[in-house]
Amino acid sequence: MIGNLQCVVLDCPAPLELAQFYQSLLGGTVNQPDPRWSLDDDWATLHTGSGLVLAFQRVDDYRPPQWPDPARPQQFHLDIGVEDLDRAQRQVLALGATLLDAGDGTRGWRVYADPVGHPFCLVRDLTGPADAVT
Template sequence: MTIAKLRAVALDCRDHLALAEFYAAIIGGTPVRDEADADWIELTGHEGTTLAFQESPGHVPPTWPSDDGSQQLHLDLTVDDLDVAEKQVLALGATVLDATDRDRSWRVYADPAGHPFCLCAD
């Protein structure tokens, strides 16, 4: 018997609308602001677990690699073509964290708020 079910993965950030729009361009969906909580936005209309964004003015981006343990979490996003997806996420404002091994089936980037995420070959 489970105790709970996963409702959402929430990312803290300084500009929650901008980060929601960044991920909407990658995984689809529409950013929808919570009427009861202006600091909360969820992506709706995409496949998979809900991705949410919470405004946090004091947010400090994690470091990569996380030698000091500050990474906390990252998202793995499956793509058909790593090279094509890389160009697209970089155009949206992502930065490369670890993509030097081009033969590997995954590459690591940071979103505009500094959260690490991986593009993974399907």
């Protein structure tokens, strides 16, 4: 082993605003003091209750992914387990997400974009309730 994953970093035009979007979706603490990162206008973090850390880095000429266009690929995505897809969809849309693919109604997941275009999926969580969507 060479190292441990510390966080997932997302490029974006406005780090604090995107951190707050994901905080509303996942819970946790925005810009929690942490000696691993220096927080400023170009960098924000979200420490989630599960221990996962997301970081948000300002990119001046940010170009969002265009799902599913391979010329501007998604670069990464998050799968977020939810108890009720319909309720979770209403909540993420109210936060500023965009529905990209609702599927045909028979599968257990849907694709969205966060406010700056990063794709993420809401996935029916069959293991139990998810605190993030209650």
